[in-house]
Amino acid sequence: MVLQTGAASAELPPRAPRMAAAAAAAPPAPAPPEERRIEDELSHPIMLSERVRSAVDEAESFKSECSELGRQVDRLSQMLRSLVRFTTSAQSLYDRPVRRVAADVSRHLERALALARKCKHQSILRRVVTITSAADFRKLGGLLDASAGDLKWLLSVLGSDGKGGGGIELSLPPIASNDPILSWVWSFIASIHMGPLPDRIEAANELASLARDNDRNKTIIVEEGGVPPLLKLLKETSAPDAQIAAATALHYLANDQARVQAIVNELGVQTIVQVLGDAPMRVQIQVASLVVSMAKHCPLAREDFARENAIRPLVTLLSFDMFVDDPKAGKPMQSIHSIVQINKEKESKSLGKLNSHNSYSDGSRSGSHKKDRENEKPEVKMRLKTGCAEALWMLARGSLLNSKKITETKGLLCLAKLLDEQGDLQRNCLMTIMEITAAAEANADFRRAAFKTNSPAAKSVVDQLLKVMKEIDSPSLRVPAIKSIGSLARTFPARETRVLVPLVSQLNHSHQEVATEAAISLEKFVCPDNFLCKEHARAIIESKGVPPVMILLKGSGRMQLHGLYLLCYLAISSGNSEALEQARVLTALEGADRSVAAQHPDLRELISDAIYHLKMFHAGGHPQKPSYLVEI
Template sequence: MMGKPNPNPEEEKSLREELLGPILLGERIIKLAQEAESSKVDCAELARKVQVVCDNLRSVVRVVSGSQCGVNERPIRRIVGEVSKNLERTVALVRKCKKHGGVLRQVFSMTSTGDFRKVWNLLESSSGDMEWLLSIFESKGSNVSLPPIASNDPILAWVWTFIYTLQLGQPKDRAEAATELGSLARDNDRTKFIILEEGGVLPLLKLLKEGSSPDAQVAASNALVNITTNQDRVVAFLVDSHAVPTLVQVLGDSPMRVRVSVANLVSAMAEQCVVAREEFVRANVTRPLVSLLSMDTVLADPMAGRASLHSLVLNLSNAGDATSDGSSRGSSHHRRDREREVESPELRYHVKVCCAKALWKLSKGCLLTFKKITETKGLLCLAKIIESETGELQLNCLMAVMEIAAVAESNADLRRAAFKRTAPAPKAVLDQLLRVVKEETNPALQIPAIKAIGSLARNFSGKDPQVLAPLVAQLGNRDVDVASEAAIALGKFVCQENYNYGDHSKAIVEELDGIPKLMSLLQINHRQQVHGLKLLCFLAINVGNSKVLEQERVLGTLERLARPVQSQHPELKDLFAKAIHHLTLYQPGAQLHRQPLGL
């Protein structure tokens, strides 16, 4: 069955058994009609219509039995179920036309012309449904008419038709059907659910896997992207259906435009489901993604006796053309080389953009992705792209690094092991993050770089002004979001969970002139003002005896802003109180002039 798996398959009748029931019921109706004592003409008409329905049912049995590839059973079962109900109504009516004993029983068994008309219309609908089904099989899905069963919901008929075309049609027709399903699914969650329930997901996956034509693969993959968007059930179904290894295989050995669509599908699935992320990583999806991301990297800046970042990434790209067991893909490798010769630079760039996005989505909160990327040369590849590229590709790589760093933040052992400052990959990544923070002016690029540095705050020694200086400088950024992210990141350097919080605090206050910039940020009445206040509290607690804090009137600022902020953030009450207390200890006369804060 191509539809959604039945949780109790042993309880579900086979399709042939389900078709046999209404056939036997139809024969019984015909026999009863022949034995009718009243309304004989009407019963004979019903019998002829029932015979047509039974003949169509037998034709469906032959199609199902003769199909070598299997057909979607869901529409057949739906239609046969409706046919069975209508035949039940018919048999009940025909029974009333048999001879009954007693006047009273005859009165209760009387029929009217209206009764026959209703049943006749029901049989007409059943006949129309069966004829539509047979026409679909005969035309291999190209019939676009509407069966009576779907008259109130034409989407259902269209979905059925396109699914049958996927299974029975010619390659071109199958590609068109996939495109149509994708169009139906776009921005319509109900249609996505219908496609899943009616068995449309697996035929799309099969079309993608077969590789009959790149057009069909792209159409199938794009359709699956549309169907999976905001649909956790579809993603879970694909994972349970072992789709992940198929997608990884297609991603690793297909024309470039197919890889674009498959990388987008990986992103869509990974974005919604952590289980999908883990399954993709177990299937080694990072190998083709990183390999594609690093293609076209040329050997530059040769260094005597040392491998440059360029050469390391180039070696990674060449290694990516091997299978997971290290063997060469032979003719497949040469075929891809020939394909690359005729691909446009725009397509190759687009492939990298989509692969970088997939790595970004796979990295979010996934420890397995973190290990896979940091234990290989994936970080070097990301660093090189951030250094050499611009636009969406650079942004996606920055977002991937940001998510990798976020995972590192929650695991001290892995963070220390994977982001050693002396190792080439972490150093390359950090250099690029700092460069982006200092040199870029686009907040969309600066913010993920700042977040990544903040996540790694506990990896830096207490004497590391070259890391703190760019963050402190961004406290004065005109973009409030950038300035607020800088405050959040610096807060991770100076909070007491950071072993070097004292040294970091002194550097910010005494060496980097951070307090004036922070005070300017606090003058902006903004919803993110709380982040600047938290940073100021940490600094007041850690270096409350600094003359800079007194000169910048930090105590007055905290007293003025703490009350309105804590009304929205009561969890900060103790932090505000502690900071104000520290400042009053070190500032002469503060106790005499300050008003009770009522914290």
């Protein structure tokens, strides 16, 4: 059976719903020409060699040169026939180098045929017009020797002795003399296709080493069809070392959208999710890293992972060996893992289309792996949790569907609990929460479903975010916690001092980014789009939020800009507050109105509106309403 190469797969269009309309409107594209069978590719040079032999036998000039030419062609013919016998009997064949070498041999044999025919009996005039010299034979002889070297290398790589693979061959064939990487890639891919398991593992590790070096090597590996055999090796459930080697190589390839798409086009997502759900822990660690790379560099891959429900095994692994308080009465403790397992079993009833070998609850292997996980070292468990948390972060980034799936699998409870950890695990969980809350901010239905006021998971997340803000003095952690609170601004009830007071305190932070993000989050509480903006504005002012905002105005860039936005919203929602008058907010906004007029026209209008509200309450008169606010 001849396997398809990765280069052909890489040309497939990405599967995206938005392309459906365009595809319907456009005329159908012509079908690509079918690739000829490998036997047909090899029969052409064999036929040419026979014609050359006939022409050599009929030659009447340059007989010694033609005799040598015939000897070279006979050697090529014998090697070609050996190659045909092997390709017809091989159960699995890596045909990419075979086609390239066969095409080169055919070109050289065509030149040999043309030269031999010139040596037949011809008229004197024809001999004068057609000049043939010994140099032509020497040049052609070098080309035929190169073809013989290519065929010899090819037979050694493929294993023409019928033992199922010739091992890794690092010699350099003439066809790849200008690009040694190409021959190495061919040799490694052929070994993964056809070699015994130890050779397949070694070849996968060698491909990973090449891919780690530079992007050009990565592109060659994908174009020469390296992805399908690596995915096949990843399925070797009885050989964890093989799975790790394949996952590592794919991980190094998956740092570019086009290469990730090549993996997706080979149905790689299904294989990855299957292995992720049912493999030893050290395999799962490497596969989680592969998910991170693919989701990070390709939005379409995130969609495919969502369709295959990669969130389920990731949350299950993240919650392994973890217990949290059950919010329901009557059950003091319950494992998140058991919750996820119950949820998984319910979902499996609606996934009858999945084959039995894709099931995550497959008998003895799952039980054995679970027992192995329980006996693993704590540092190995931590690596797995950290990798799964990062995978969830990348999958949730910009994906409403994946964010929904995380909340549906009780993932929020798990993420909230793990915020008590330290290091990369804590940061990855925090970044995942930030992406989920950003999706909730952009989608009202999801926000209402996942972050209801009485939701134990939502309450736990908010409590942990506030804990990070108060207790962890690290800007890299405080900033995503502050952003998450801001994204949930519309979910909090009126005068939510439990959240607003800690946010206001961040305005005084010495780190500029922390203070700026706090201002941005508070904007979301008091902007007119928030139904409770007036109540939140009064709570911020009562929490002594005006003085630190005035300090932000003395900064520059984003800090000053968002300080102005926040101050304007406070003035518009609570213009009659004495705290605003005492802080001389009116004077500050009038000065800012002149400085930002050119750079931020929208902010200028907002400042004018805020000045109008302040004058209306504090100037003792009835100021003229800005023209853009006058009702028509």
